[in-house]
Amino acid sequence: MAITSVVDERRIFIQSLEGFVPDGVKASVSMLRLDEMHPLISGNKWYKLKYNIVIAQTTKAASIVTFGGAYSNHLIATAAAAFNAGIPSVGIVRGEQDENKLNPVLQQCKEMGMALQFISRQNYTLRDQDIFLDDVEYRYPDSYVIPEGGANLAGQLGAGEIADFISDQYTHVLLSVGSATTFIGLRNTLPAHQHLYGFAPMKNGTYLSKEISSRLFPLQNKNWELTDRFHFGGFGKLPSEVQEFMPWFDARFGFQLDRVYTAKMMMGLQEMLSEGAFPENASILCIHSGGLTGN
Ligand SMILES: *Cc1c(COP(=O)(O)O)cnc(C)c1O
Numbered sequence: 188m189a190i191t192s193v194v195d196e197r198r199i200f201i202q203s204l205e206g207f208v209p210d211g212v213k214a215s216v217s218m219l220r221l222d223e224m225h226p227l228i229s230g231n232k233w234y235k236l237k238y239n240i241v242i243a244q245t246t247k248a249a250s251i252v253t254f255g256g257a258y259s260n261h262l263i264a265t266a267a268a269a270f271n272a273g274i275p276s277v278g279i280v281r282g283e284q285d286e287n288k289l290n291p292v293l294q295q296c297k298e299m300g301m302a303l304q305f306i307s308r309q310n311y312t313l314r315d316q317d318i319f320l321d322d323v324e325y326r327y328p329d330s331y332v333i334p335e336g337g338a339n340l341a342g343q344l345g346a347g348e349i350a351d352f353i354s355d356q357y358t359h360v361l362l363s364v365g366s367a368t369t370f371i372g373l374r375n376t377l378p379a380h381q382h383l384y385g386f387a388p389m390k391n392g393t394y395l396s397k398e399i400s401s402r403l404f405p406l407q408n409k410n411w412e413l414t415d416r417f418h419f420g421g422f423g424k425l426p427s428e429v430q431e432f433m434p435w436f437d438a439r440f441g442f443q444l445d446r447v448y449t450a451k452m453m454m455g456l457q458e459m460l461s462e463g464a465f466p467e468n469a470s471i472l473c474i475h476s477g478g479l480t481g482n
Pocket residue numbers: 229231260261336363364365366367368369370445448449476477478479
């Protein structure tokens with residue numbers, strides 16, 4: 188079955204970040220510009236969605252239902268991907284909202300035909316439980332449910348295809364981690380010699396290690412690590428150092444980072460390079476996972 192591709196993968200390229208590495212450190216840093224392929228669908232979100240969309244199409248689902256916070260990159264990506272596939276979509280949003288005063292992210296979801304259902308934060312915590320999913324099936328009969336963040340096996344398999352853009356020459360591949368679905372998919376497909384480094388932008392993010400480890404193929408379950416050192420105050424927090432770093436980076440390299448994930452990863456990388464955390468002549472590839480709609 189043909190995949191309704193809404194993104195333009197020909198726009199993806201690798202940009203060398205000359206001058207990012209502090210003086211005296213021997214390493215090279217480049218960025219895989221997944222953010223270039225679509226204005227609304229975040230770099231990694233399309234890969235996590237593509238096989239989910241195929242399943243919804245082949246099973247002739249009446250609609251796609253998924254979940255997210257009010258500024259979720261996954262929600263807006265799902266709205267766009269479902270719209271392009273001609274499948275109605277429903278977004279179940281965390282927290283009560285005034286439907287007449289939607290934020291720009293939710294407004295765009297709505298314009299792409301996504302029906303929004305707002306639920307309390309407390310009910311939202313039940314979203315993966317049978318009692319909740321029974322209610323979803325009752326409200327939206329014959330729907331196909333994608334978990335928050337596209338965090339299922341189809342999401343992992345699709346995310347693994349990002350490895351197609353990564354050649355053997357890189358010794359380290361860096362990406363930011365939310366649900367870790369992209370990380371798991373990539374670790375399972377990248378050659379074992381390439382070290383995968385995950386940056387968790389939330390406090391105590393290394394709790395994800397257990398989940399990651401349990402989902403890796405045994406032979407791939409090595410040569411990776413996760414750090415939560417660089418959350419800069421916690422998920423979504425924007426202290427002044429991050430606010431200063433973002434325009435500096437944009438002016439220096441000519442493209443934006445997103446404030447939740449990739450800006451903090453690049454700040455962390457700079458610090459780690461100064462600390463000498465990488466072997467000499469490390470060839471580092473960072474993944475720009477998009478998310479610029481959140482800015
Ligand atoms: C969603 C997102 C991530 C996290 O991806 P996971 O697969 O959930 O770990 C990273 N960066 C950006 C920009 C995102 O939107």
